[in-house]
């Protein structure tokens with residue numbers, strides 16, 4: 001029986017954690033920092049209407065959950081919480097613990113490698129999942145999958161094979177693509193355009209499907225991502241843009257991106273992961289990215305307006 005840690009029992013962590021608890025094939029433990037422990041040790045989370053109780057542990061309170069290091073750690077927090085969550089992860093990771101930071105964007109693996117070392121970290125993200133958290137309730141229509149791989153080793157790396165076995169036993173859907181970096185950039189392109197524009201404009205998917213002006217903006221922002229990807233030698237072509245605009249037609253018209261939900265809830269967003277990272281890469285490569293520059297500032301203003309970011 002493999003041992004799996006979940007760091008971040010939010011929309012994603014609770015959805016995949018519940019799948020694994022229900023299957024009962026693996027041991028599941030939720031890791032939190034000491035300040036959260038008293039809340040999480042008794043927390044009941046309702047996932048799609050069914051109650052789930054996860055065994056929790058923190059660096060100072062390890063009783064009541066399995067002992068020793070996990071075989072796989074799934075880190076599923078939002079980007080502003082990543083450093084803190086990885087501090088917790090570091091205190092539990094064993095020499096052979098594999099780590100997946102399933103956050104959106106391209107930065108979480110870089111931070112995880114800095115904190116936990118290259119050997120433990122696989123590249124990963126979530127695809128096709130549409131889970132939403134309201135307090136201790138999590139709901140989803142599509143469970144999607146964790147997409148992962150090893151960079152630069154590829155799909156045959158022994159750590160990838162081991163992680164497949166672990167996820168298989170846990171019942172968590174997954175995909176191992178040939179080129180994980182290309183897949184990550186494709187998702188990044190969707191988040192940089194869709195999440196950011198929907199957050200600024202506070203528009204649901206019906207506008208992505210019908211509004212010509214929004215579609216023109218989505219295209220323009222996606223072109224900035226495709227341009228950078230190509231400069232970096234990543235296999236992302238302009239075809240991905242039409243692919244996305246077609247696939248978004250199948251989304252629930254009333255659905256909202258996670259960044260739009262963050263703005264509505266008055267939380268800090270993942271803007272540093274999207275426009276922030278785009279601008280950093282643009283600067284390194286000497287490329288101006290006017291759409292992302294505008295989005296970066298607009299989103300930070302929205303965060304301030306929503307009370308999530310301190311006024312300067």
Ligand SMILES: NC(=O)C1=CN([C@@H]2O[C@H](COP(=O)(O)OP(=O)(O)OC[C@H]3O[C@@H](n4cnc5c(N)ncnc54)[C@H](OP(=O)(O)O)[C@@H]3O)[C@@H](O)[C@H]2O)C=CC1
Nearest residue numbers: 008009010011012032033076077081084085103104130131
């Ligand atoms: N939701 C979705 O459908 C999708 C999300 N994603 C991406 O997945 C990632 C996770 O998103 P999501 O699940 O929605 O985020 P949530 O905000 O729902 O959950 C994050 C969780 O992390 C927990 N957390 C924060 N800090 C710590 C810490 N130090 N130790 C332990 N836990 C901590 C939070 O706990 P607390 O509540 O106690 O603060 C919260 O429960 C993001 O990058 C998002 O963009 C990608 C695809 C779809």
Ligand SMILES: CC(C)(CO)C(=O)C(=O)O
Nearest residue numbers: 190191194195257258259
């Ligand atoms: C569902 C999707 C792909 C929307 O852009 C997403 O990743 C998010 O909302 O964070």
